[in-house]
Amino acid sequence: MATLIELPLDTYKGPVSPDWCPGCGDYGVLRSVQEAAGKNGVAPKDLLIVSGIGCSSNLPGFIHAYGIHSLHGRAVPVATGAHLANTDLKVVITGGDGDGYGIGIGHLLHAMRRNLDVTYVVMDNQIYGLTTGQASPTTSKGHVTKSTPVGNAETPLNPLALAIASGATYVARGFSGEAKLLTDLIAGGIAHKGFALIDVFSPCVTYNKINTYPFFKERVYKLEDENWEPSDFHKSLTKAYEWGDRIPLGVIYKTDQPTYEDSEAIFKKGALVKQPLEIDKKIFNELIEEMV
Ligand SMILES: Cc1ncc(C[n+]2csc(CCOP(=O)(O)OP(=O)(O)O)c2C)c(N)n1
Numbered sequence: 001m002a003t004l005i006e007l008p009l010d011t012y013k014g015p016v017s018p019d020w021c022p023g024c025g026d027y028g029v030l031r032s033v034q035e036a037a038g039k040n041g042v043a044p045k046d047l048l049i050v051s052g053i054g055c056s057s058n059l060p061g062f063i064h065a066y067g068i069h070s071l072h073g074r075a076v077p078v079a080t081g082a083h084l085a086n087t088d089l090k091v092v093i094t095g096g097d098g099d100g101y102g103i104g105i106g107h108l109l110h111a112m113r114r115n116l117d118v119t120y121v122v123m124d125n126q127i128y129g130l131t132t133g134q135a136s137p138t139t140s141k142g143h144v145t146k147s148t149p150v151g152n153a154e155t156p157l158n159p160l161a162l163a164i165a166s167g168a169t170y171v172a173r174g175f176s177g178e179a180k181l182l183t184d185l186i187a188g189g190i191a192h193k194g195f196a197l198i199d200v201f202s203p204c205v206t207y208n209k210i211n212t213y214p215f216f217k218e219r220v221y222k223l224e225d226e227n228w229e230p231s232d233f234h235k236s237l238t239k240a241y242e243w244g245d246r247i248p249l250g251v252i253y254k255t256d257q258p259t260y261e262d263s264e265a266i267f268k269k270g271a272l273v274k275q276p277l278e279i280d281k282k283i284f285n286e287l288i289e290e291m292v
């Protein structure tokens with residue numbers, strides 16, 4: 001087994017500085033993604049960050065690695081294609097609650113049931129930040145936003161329960177205000193073989209005046225302080241519903257199951273991009289011409 005060589009934070013410093021609002025939770029998530037890649041010794045040439053659209057989805061522009069800033073809600077299919085074409089790349093999907101749990105939810109469910117070997121970090125600020133403060137799928141019931149002027153009538157989606165029930169094999173919750181834990185959770189997700197979903201409380205200081213840093217600081221506790229055992233499916237599902245005065249942070253559920261890649265014979269021969277092209281060059285060129 002190759003020795004793991006950790007890489008320093010500077011390795012991932014991009015030429016462009018983030019332009020998020022001062023105090024936005026996404027700054028902490030960016031730093032933790034960089035630290036987590038370093039802890040896993042993933043060099044920038046082996047790291048691909050894929051996002052959709054939103055304030056949080058701007059993250060790939062601020063990190064030195066390969067990046068794709070795709071379309072709203074389409075980060076997961078783009079990441080799936082890139083990962084299956086080159087399984088040697090570490091693929092980390094980054095984006096918001098609107099992007100991942102709203103318009104992109106269908107793709108997310110199927111990636112989770114396939115147990116695709118990628119990591120998804122959702123900067124969950126319970127609002128649409130980029131479009132200036134409309135309700136998202138995780139906005140609390142009763143929350144007055146630009147799109148819910150008399151209070152949100154909808155029950156929020158529970159991303160952790162959804163992930164556990166759908167087949168994700170590493171399901172965790174972090175908070176931008178708990179930097180070390182957040183780095184460990186993302187690092188654990190990158191190291192995990194299978195689909196890792198890390199939902200992160202990443203406050204939008206401009207458009208969400210309810211789910212603020214003090215709101216979470218008063219309520220969160222760390223599962224690691226209570227010797228939590230994350231391997232029991234039913235207990236984890238119940239834990240995912242804990243909300244109110246006490247909200248758990250940490251790895252809620254973790255299990256080792258075959259990945260999609262394990263079940264497809266073609267990947268046994270290595271990454272597709274490194275395998276010989278098994279069709280006639282002329283036919284291949286015709287196919288490419290037809291598609292571009
Ligand atoms: C197809 C499509 N529909 C709607 C939009 C408008 N839009 C851009 S970002 C966004 C929501 C972003 O919310 P979220 O993913 O939570 O990211 P945040 O800005 O909060 O980080 C919406 C609705 C769009 N860009 N494309």
Ligand code: SF4
Pocket residue numbers: 019020021023024025026055056125129130203204205206207
């Ligand atoms: S609007 Fe909200 S989510 Fe967007 S950068 Fe500002 S604080 Fe962050």
Ligand SMILES: [Mg+2]
Pocket residue numbers: 054096097098123124125126127128129136
């Ligand atoms: Mg959001």
